[in-house]
Amino acid sequence: MAPPRDLREWIARLESEGELVRVAAEVDPELEITEINDRVVKQGGPALLFENVKGSDRPLLINQFGTERRMAMAFDAPSLDAVAEKLSDVLEMQPPQGLVEKVRGLQKLKSIADSRPKTVRSGPCQEIVLEGNDASLDLLPIQKCWPDDAAPFITLPAVITHDPRSGVRNVGMYRMQKLGPRATAMHWQIHKDGRADYLATDGKIEVAVALGTDPVTTYSASAPLPKHIDELMLAGFLRGEPVELVRAKTVAIDVPANAEIILEGVIAKDELTEEGPFGDHTGYYTPPEQFPVFHLTAITMRRDAIYPSIVVGKPPQEDAWLGKATERIFLPAIRMTVPEIVDYDLPIAGAFHNCCIVSIRKSFPGHAQKVMHAIWGLGMLSLTKAIVVVDEWVDVHDYDEVMFRIGANVDPQRDVLITEGPLDHLDHAPTRQFYGGKMGIDATHKLPEEGAREWPPEIEMTPEVRELVDRRWAEYGIPVDTPAGNGRISQSPRPLRRLLRR
Ligand SMILES: Cc1cc2nc3c(=O)[nH]c(=O)nc-3n(C[C@H](O)[C@H](O)[C@H](O)COP(=O)(O)O)c2cc1C
Numbered sequence: 001m002a003p004p005r006d007l008r009e010w011i012a013r014l015e016s017e018g019e020l021v022r023v024a025a026e027v028d029p030e031l032e033i034t035e036i037n038d039r040v041v042k043q044g045g046p047a048l049l050f051e052n053v054k055g056s057d058r059p060l061l062i063n064q065f066g067t068e069r070r071m072a073m074a075f076d077a078p079s080l081d082a083v084a085e086k087l088s089d090v091l092e093m094q095p096p097q098g099l100v101e102k103v104r105g106l107q108k109l110k111s112i113a114d115s116r117p118k119t120v121r122s123g124p125c126q127e128i129v130l131e132g133n134d135a136s137l138d139l140l141p142i143q144k145c146w147p148d149d150a151a152p153f154i155t156l157p158a159v160i161t162h163d164p165r166s167g168v169r170n171v172g173m174y175r176m177q178k179l180g181p182r183a184t185a186m187h188w189q190i191h192k193d194g195r196a197d198y199l200a201t202d203g204k205i206e207v208a209v210a211l212g213t214d215p216v217t218t219y220s221a222s223a224p225l226p227k228h229i230d231e232l233m234l235a236g237f238l239r240g241e242p243v244e245l246v247r248a249k250t251v252a253i254d255v256p257a258n259a260e261i262i263l264e265g266v267i268a269k270d271e272l273t274e275e276g277p278f279g280d281h282t283g284y285y286t287p288p289e290q291f292p293v294f295h296l297t298a299i300t301m302r303r304d305a306i307y308p309s310i311v312v313g314k315p316p317q318e319d320a321w322l323g324k325a326t327e328r329i330f331l332p333a334i335r336m337t338v339p340e341i342v343d344y345d346l347p348i349a350g351a352f353h354n355c356c357i358v359s360i361r362k363s364f365p366g367h368a369q370k371v372m373h374a375i376w377g378l379g380m381l382s383l384t385k386a387i388v389v390v391d392e393w394v395d396v397h398d399y400d401e402v403m404f405r406i407g408a409n410v411d412p413q414r415d416v417l418i419t420e421g422p423l424d425h426l427d428h429a430p431t432r433q434f435y436g437g438k439m440g441i442d443a444t445h446k447l448p449e450e451g452a453r454e455w456p457p458e459i460e461m462t463p464e465v466r467e468l469v470d471r472r473w474a475e476y477g478i479p480v481d482t483p484a485g486n487g488r489i490s491q492s493p494r495p496l497r498r499l500l501r502r
């Protein structure tokens with residue numbers, strides 16, 4: 001198989017795997033869907049297709065990405081690490097030796113060539129074309145997610161723009177607050193490529209918004225690629241076939257032919273509106289702030305279009321798994337510049353920007369600090385507020401073990417680095433918006449040059465005794481199923497961790 005070609009194929013796959021439930025009962029897009037979904041997400045439950053949403057003829061799909069299993073299914077991969085391997089294969093390509101390697105190398109090159117989007121003459125996203133007053137956002141079951149949200153918000157859009165200087169396409173996921181039937185706000189945060197395209201514009205910038213694309217394309221809109229790389233290239237590479245595009249009807253932008261719904265419109269450079277409040281992935285409401293206004297010029301869609309949605313809020317929510325996909329998929333790229341990094345973990349409870357745990361092959365004094373500064377210099381990871389560095393043998397995904405290392409190996413005076421730099425647009429904690437304090441905690445074993453006394457050995461049982469006890473376990477008659485702990489602290493299966501391991 002290959003990743004699903006469009007949202008319908010994805011829904012069919014989810015359904016055949018018992019990963020989707022259709023809800024026939026009428027539900028309110030104002031708050032009720034959020035409450036239902038919140039309960040389902042936090043249980044690791046199925047995707048939900050609400051077929052009867054109050055006030056709209058369109059069904060609403062939510063929680064399509066809500067577990068690690070579904071996130072991997074979206075890529076048709078056994079795990080998110082397997083998706084990352086596909087990328088590292090290409091990134092780490094060496095000149096091939098011998099015929100077999102050459103053929104394999106050619107296949108890899110073909111996968112890169114296939115990633116370029118392809119234009120086609122027509123697509124199902126334009127089965128219905130609505131322009132002028134016929135184009136109305138009132139047709140869509142847009143959710144008001146949380147009680148104090150300013151209005152309904154479109155929450156899972158792939159927003160397409162072109163850099164007015166270079167023409168390079170950008171696709172990003174930015175929430176859109178409904179201002180009326182033909183206007184929304186565009187929540188382009190300060191660090192984002194979409195914002196940069198808009199700032200480089202004189203007058204007006206054309207915008208197209210794809211709703212309900214195949215899941216890999218939807219994911220790619222959320223991926224933090226460098227500005228000059230088209231997210232649709234990543235989508236094509238990960239899908240193993242190019243994204244097909246058709247020309248939009250009222251703007252000079254090519255849009256994914258397979259989408260359920262396309263919103264076309266323009267944004268004027270000097271027109272801003274108050275956006276928010278919005279219950280955000282920080283777990284708090286982001287306060288009202290000025291953002292650009294999107295004016296709808298057309299809606300095109302499939303005849304029986306399905307509207308995709310997502311709710312963010314206190315973690316864990318569905319977006320946790322989009323974030324985990326990025327964490328895994330970008331590891332090979334991070335290793336290209338910081339090869340001493342073994343693994344990293346962005347805890348879901350830390351809303352991704354708040355904390356990064358990283359394990360390194362430490363080989364010189366100050367190595368942990370070198371890696372902290374590297375992370376603070378890498379793409380969107382530069383916004384990370386706290387970094388914990390551990391040695392290569394520590395499992396960064398085991399938070400108990402990380403906490404143990406922090407407690408055991410850190411002299412706060414010597415090993416905590418306090419510095420400052422750019423912070424996430426939405427972070428409400430720093431004194432100033434966008435800029436503030438950062439902390440690095442060096443929880444590695446220290447070297448004499450770092451001012452430490454001789455580091456004591458870690459406790460470990462001998463292999464002989466472990467084997468002996470494994471062999472004799474049944475004899476003891478102790479009713480506990482216990483693999484050798486190797487002197488490690490216990491791995492308590494707390495609810496969040498259990499969810500993470502699903
Ligand atoms: C569900 C979801 C909602 C998001 N909402 C926003 C948003 O409203 N504004 C924003 O700037 N980024 C938002 N993001 C993050 C961006 O999509 C992400 O940073 C992406 O890399 C931006 O693309 P760009 O770097 O090409 O601008 C959201 C991500 C997800 C998964």
Ligand SMILES: [Mn+2]
Binds near residue numbers: 193
């Ligand atoms: Mn981008």
